[in-house]
Amino acid sequence: MIFVTGGAGFIGANFVLDWLVENDEPVVNIDKLTYAGNLESLASLQGDKRHIFVQGDIGDADLITRLLEKYQPRAVINFAAESHVDRSIHGPEAFVQTNVVGTFHLLEAVRAYWNELEGDSKADFRLLHVSTDEVYGSLAKDDPAFSETSRYEPNSPYSASKAASDHLVRSYHHTYGLPVLTTNCSNNYGPYHFPEKLIPLIIVNALAGKSLPIYGDGQQIRDWLYVKDHCSAIRRVLAAGTTGETYNIGGWNEKPNIDIVNTVCALLDELRPRTDNQSYTGQITFVTDRLGHDRRYAIDARKIERELGWKPAETFATGIRKTVQWYLDNHEWTANVQSGAYRDWMETNYQN
Ligand code: NAD
Ligand code: DAU
Numbered sequence: 001m002i003f004v005t006g007g008a009g010f011i012g013a014n015f016v017l018d019w020l021v022e023n024d025e026p027v028v029n030i031d032k033l034t035y036a037g038n039l040e041s042l043a044s045l046q047g048d049k050r051h052i053f054v055q056g057d058i059g060d061a062d063l064i065t066r067l068l069e070k071y072q073p074r075a076v077i078n079f080a081a082e083s084h085v086d087r088s089i090h091g092p093e094a095f096v097q098t099n100v101v102g103t104f105h106l107l108e109a110v111r112a113y114w115n116e117l118e119g120d121s122k123a124d125f126r127l128l129h130v131s132t133d134e135v136y137g138s139l140a141k142d143d144p145a146f147s148e149t150s151r152y153e154p155n156s157p158y159s160a161s162k163a164a165s166d167h168l169v170r171s172y173h174h175t176y177g178l179p180v181l182t183t184n185c186s187n188n189y190g191p192y193h194f195p196e197k198l199i200p201l202i203i204v205n206a207l208a209g210k211s212l213p214i215y216g217d218g219q220q221i222r223d224w225l226y227v228k229d230h231c232s233a234i235r236r237v238l239a240a241g242t243t244g245e246t247y248n249i250g251g252w253n254e255k256p257n258i259d260i261v262n263t264v265c266a267l268l269d270e271l272r273p274r275t276d277n278q279s280y281t282g283q284i285t286f287v288t289d290r291l292g293h294d295r296r297y298a299i300d301a302r303k304i305e306r307e308l309g310w311k312p313a314e315t316f317a318t319g320i321r322k323t324v325q326w327y328l329d330n331h332e333w334t335a336n337v338q339s340g341a342y343r344d345w346m347e348t349n350y351q352n
Contacts, residue, residue, distance in 0.1 A: 001025065001026050001027075001028065001069050001072065001073045001074065002019075002026075002027055002028070002069070002070045002073050002074060002076070002077065003023060003027075003028045003029075003067070003068075003073045003075070003076040003077065004016055004019075004027050004028070004029050004030070004076075004079060005030045005031065005058050005076070005078045005079055005080035006030075006031055006058075006078070006079035006080030006081060007027070007030070007031055007042075007079065007270045008033060008038055008039050008041065008042065008053075008081075009031070009036050009037055009038075009079060009083070009194075009225055010031065010036070010083075010188070010190075010192050010193045010194055010197075010227065011079055011130070011188055011230060011231070012029070012031070012079035012080075013040075013041035013042055013099070013192050014186075014190060014191065014192060014227045014228060014230075014231050015053065015077070015079065015234060015241055016029055016042060016045070017041075017042070017044065017045070017229075017297045018228060018231045018232070018235075019235070020045065020048065020050055020051065022228055024050065024134055025050075025200075026049070026050040026051070026052065026254070027050065027051055027052070027055070027068060028052045028054060028071050029042075030050060030053065030056050030058065030063075030064070030067065030080070031053070031054075031056075031080065031147050032055065032056065032057045032098075032166065032242075033055050033078070033343075034057070034082070035084035035193050036082075036083065036084075037101050037152050038192070038194075038337060038342045039053065039342070040145050040333060040336060040337075041192040041333070041351070042344045048082050049083045053070075053226055054067060054267045056248060057098075057102065057191075058078070058080045058098065058102040058103065058105065058106040059098065059101055059102035059105045059107070061093075061105040061106075061108055061109045062133065064105070064106060064109035064110075064306075065109045065112065065113070068110070068113040069113070071228070074121070074124055074125060074126070074245045075125065075126040075127070075128065075154070075237065075238060076106075076110055076126075076128070077127075077129045077130065078080070078103065078106060078127065078128065078129045078130060078288075079098050079130045079164065079233065080092050080098065080102065080106075081098060081130075081165075081209065082095045082098050082099060082158070082161070083116055083158070083292065084194075084197065084227035085134075085159070086157070086196070087158075087196075088156055088157040088158035088161070089156065089157065089220070089290070089291050090294070092157035092305060095157050095158055095161040096157075096161055096164075099158075099162055099164070099191045100161050100162075100163035100165055101163050102281050103129070103165035103168055103169070103212060104135075107168060107169065107172050107178070108281060109171060110127050110178065110218075111176055114178060114179070122215065124178055124299060126179050126181060126238060126243065126305045127169070127178060127179065127180045127181070128148055128180070128181045128182075128183065128234065128238050129165065129166065129169040129180060129181070129182045129183070130183055130234065130243075131162050131165070131166050131182055131183060131184045132157065132159065132162050132184060132185060133184050133185065133187075133223070133248070133250070133298075133299050134154065134155075134156070134159035134162065134183060134294065134297065135152050135154050135162050135166060136150045136151070136152060136153060136154075136184070136297075137151075137152075137153030137154060137155055137159075137294065138153075138155060138294035138295045138296060139221075139295070139296040139297065139298055140295070140296070141296065143296075143298075144198050144300065145223075145250075145298035145300035146184075146248060146297070146298060146299055146300060147248065147302075147303070148247065148248055148303055149301045149346065150186075152166070152167075156292055156294070157291050158297075159180045159294075160319065166182055166184075167244075169182055169316070170182070173243065173244045173248045174244075176219070179242065179244075180244035181237050181241045181242075181243060181244075181245065181246075181247070182240065182245075182246040182247070183198060183233065183234060183237055183247050183248075183249050184246060184247070184248050184249065184291060184299075185225060185230050185233070185239045185248075185249040185299070185317070186222065186223035186249070186250040186251065186297060186298075186299040186323055187222040187223060187224050187225065187292065187297070188224075188226070188227045188230050189224055189225075189226065189227065189319065189320065189323055190226050190227030190228060190319065190322070190323050190326070191227070191322075191326040191330070192227075192309055192333070193227070194337065195334060195337060195338065198257065198260065198261075199260065199264065199267075199320075200220075200327065200334075201213075201261075202265075202331055203264055203323075203327045204327070204334055204338070205322060206265065206280040206283060206326075207253065207267050207268070207285070207327075209250070210283065211248075211285040212261055212265075212283045212284045212285060212341050213258040213259060213287045214257060214261060214284060214285065214287065215257070215288070215289045215290045215293060216288075216289030216290070216293060217258075217284065217289075218257045218258035218261070218281040219253050219256045219257070219258065219285070220254060220255070220256065220257050220293060220294070220295055220296065221255065221256050221257075221295070221296040221297065222255065222257070222260075222297055223249055223250050223251060223252070223253055223254045223255075223297050223299050224251055224255060224260070225249065225251035225253065225311065225312060225316040225319075226251065226255045226319030226321075226322070226323075228313070228314070228315055228317075229251060229312035229314055229319075230249060231273075231343060232310065232313070233249040233304060233351075234249075235309050236304070236308050236309075236310045236324075237304070237308065237310075240308050241308065242307075247303060247304045247308070248299045248300060248301055248303060248304065249299065249301060249304060249310075250298070250299025250300070250301040251299075251301075251312045251314075251316065252299075252301065252312075253315075253316040254296075254298050255316065261281075261284060263316075263320055263326070264320065264324060265279060265280035265281045265283075265284075266279075267320065267321060267324040268280045271324060271325065271328060272328055276326075278282065282338065287294070297325075325350075335349075
């Protein structure tokens with residue numbers, strides 16, 4: 001039995017789905033179901049006894065304690081977070097509450113549980129904390145990519161709150177010996193990505209005939225990883241990582257935003273041409289830049305490859321094609337997210 005927090009979000013849902021394909025080990029999925037949590041992403045698990053969903057907050061230490069005692073997991077994987085940089089600029093408080101205070105309460109509950117374990121259960125227990133490359137700040141054009149020893153220089157309320165949570169996790173290992181692992185991953189893309197983030201937003205807006213907003217000059221660089229590769233990396237770190245260590249995860253796919261948008265437009269031109277046969281690139285609009293916009297992220301993923309033998313399976317070309325095709329094939333998922341209908345989904349469809 002493992003616990004996953006935030007398993008109704010983009011990466012968490014992909015992780016739970018893939019986990020239950022790869023393993024028969026049950027998952028207790030604890031998610032607050034904020035605007036970003038969507039049980040419709042887990043629809044294929046309806047009736048699957050290996051998936052136990054609990055609506056709850058990682059900051060609710062009593063709830064987490066009760067669940068730990070009841071299910072006795074061998075590992076906890078913490079995906080739960082407020083994750084959108086733009087939202088953190090407009091309203092940072094929820095980020096401090098969940099990412100910092102919530103992680104603290106989760107750590108306290110897990111520490112108390114782990115303290116009571118004995119023998120192999122205690123020795124084998126792991127808490128894996130899922131973090132981001134944004135904690136390292138912004139790179140100049142010719143700087144080397146972020147390694148595990150790069151200095152933390154978070155620039156947005158989001159990345160600062162993630163950095164704070166990473167530090168708390170680290171301290172629980174150093175001070176109490178809690179067996180923790182931390183992963184710092186680059187930008188993910190793929191199925192079930194909420195259309196407030198760049199790639200799904202561009203796909204959804206393009207198909208709706210809306211403008212495709214590019215912040216500033218569109219030359220900011222991100223390092224893109226297909227979400228299922230992130231999930232396989234987390235499984236690998238959980239299985240073979242050394243506790244107390246951090247692992248950077250990335251796809252060696254640095255690209256300026258404008259290139260990403262042009263690539264998505266080219267795929268849509270091929271797979272779902274506009275009725276007027278013009279390119280979707282005609283919908284691109286340059287808009288006011290994000291406040292404090294980080295210029296470049298890049299992950300040096302050599303440690304996880306060298307020590308754990310992990311490499312991404314997808315190239316950007318294969319991953320982005322799958323992603324665009326997924327959105328074309330799953331229009332209803334997107335429409336429900338946009339209309340808010342997914343909020344009613346649990347009551348009407350979910351039996352667990
Ligand atoms: P997301 O916003 O899609 O999902 C977050 C999930 O957490 C949602 O289901 C939400 O309901 C849940 N949640 C929020 N607050 C909660 C709380 N207090 N208690 C329990 N559940 C809560 O985010 P995502 O993109 O799937 O990111 C997952 C994790 O991975 C985050 O920790 C994020 O920082 C990290 N990360 C994301 C990326 C990326 O590109 N998306 C890259 C690297 C790391
Ligand atoms: O690097 C990992 C991080 O990647 C994760 O920790 C975050 O949770 C995740 O949201 C993501 O953060 P970004 O800010 O990089 O992702 P976002 O999709 O919001 O933006 C990607 C780039 O595209 C960024 O440079 C801002 C730009 N952008 C974004 C949007 C939504 C635009 O130009 N236009 C847009 O409309």
